[in-house]
Amino acid sequence: MRIVPSIAAAVTVAAGLFAGCTEPAGNVLPDLADPQDAMFTRMHAGDVYVIVPGTGSYDYLTSIVDPMPDAVPVADIRKLPEMYDDVFEEAIATQRRAGLSTEQIEAGDVHVMIWGAGFANKTAFTYVSYEGVRLRVDILGGESVCAHGLITDNLLNYSADSAKTDANDLYTRIQGWLAAHPSDATEPRNVILGAHSWGGAVAEYETLEEATLVAAHGPWKDGDRVAAHAMTIAMGVPHLILGYTFQGAGLRDLDSGVDLYEIDRPDDPVPQVNPSGNTLGHNYPILFGDVYQGLYGITTEELSCAGVPGPCGPRED
Numbered sequence: 001m002r003i004v005p006s007i008a009a010a011v012t013v014a015a016g017l018f019a020g021c022t023e024p025a026g027n028v029l030p031d032l033a034d035p036q037d038a039m040f041t042r043m044h045a046g047d048v049y050v051i052v053p054g055t056g057s058y059d060y061l062t063s064i065v066d067p068m069p070d071a072v073p074v075a076d077i078r079k080l081p082e083m084y085d086d087v088f089e090e091a092i093a094t095q096r097r098a099g100l101s102t103e104q105i106e107a108g109d110v111h112v113m114i115w116g117a118g119f120a121n122k123t124a125f126t127y128v129s130y131e132g133v134r135l136r137v138d139i140l141g142g143e144s145v146c147a148h149g150l151i152t153d154n155l156l157n158y159s160a161d162s163a164k165t166d167a168n169d170l171y172t173r174i175q176g177w178l179a180a181h182p183s184d185a186t187e188p189r190n191v192i193l194g195a196h197s198w199g200g201a202v203a204e205y206e207t208l209e210e211a212t213l214v215a216a217h218g219p220w221k222d223g224d225r226v227a228a229h230a231m232t233i234a235m236g237v238p239h240l241i242l243g244y245t246f247q248g249a250g251l252r253d254l255d256s257g258v259d260l261y262e263i264d265r266p267d268d269p270v271p272q273v274n275p276s277g278n279t280l281g282h283n284y285p286i287l288f289g290d291v292y293q294g295l296y297g298i299t300t301e302e303l304s305c306a307g308v309p310g311p312c313g314p315r316e317d
Helices: 005-017 036-040 057-065 086-097 102-107 151-157 160-180 198-208 210-217
Strands: 048-052 074-076 111-115 124-128 134-141 190-196 228-235 250-253 259-263 285-288 291-295
Touching (some): 048 086, 048 160, 048 198, 086 102, 086 134, 086 190, 086 228, 086 291, 102 134, 111 160, 134 160, 190 198, 198 228, 198 259
Parallel strands (some): 048 111, 074 124, 111 134
16 A cells, blocks of 8 residues: 555554554665565566555555556556556566566566456556556455555554465465466476565465465466465565564565565564554655655665655544
8 A cells, every 4th residue: 555644544543453562673774785686586477466555545546547448558657646656666676686677577578467456347458657667467366355455454464364375375376377377488387476565475375384275275386287376575574563563674485495585664664563654665666756766775875755766654633
């Protein structure tokens, strides 16, 4: 979800829900050198990248794109500033970090899909980034438990049960798509999850509980081969939800073989469940005015708040 000041009070209410819980350790600023470099080299042409958006993805994305008249509409963030942007800029930044060119990104060398936003009328759309990159996004389907409404509307949905429900749907939809679209490449596909906010909670839950999901549903298969879950990149993840605690900022090489990279802006109040924080810190595309600097934690370490360079300071109510 792209948090704006008008819903800052919602974060305060959500924080009260966890007021008795232990505060997470301080955020870890991302180091854009090794070992992250090695992780990104795992992505290559032919892989599948699944976007997992956060709270209110129907309201901030689907309600805008689904009614558009074209079969494959174009959603240009430069003309639609109210639209959800974090997860799409993340998909582009991740491919750039993996060494793909703009031409390869626009050609769909990595197959990008979105899960959980509740699309009903479209099978695909084109996202146009701040830099003018045209990213085709296919609709994987599904509707997240938190796809509708603001934080205050979803307080009771932020739970281990909801994460489990969403993670099972995400897992089985990826599994079904892979079975229906086997690759003829020499190497089996990698699957990458790119997520933000509640979507980050879902993606991390799927990643951390993958052994249970495989036992319940079977592995992801690319034809006769097993498709590897290579990495999960999650931004702005709440440190805890009812009944579950997440890993926190940093890069972890899990025993399952998945590289789990959680990116939390140091001024993002959501990972810390910090009601005094400025909710604009939950936005990860970094702009200085109208000039795009990159995606925080992947292609830039710069910070900005409402387009002004530097971290977000205390919230102004």
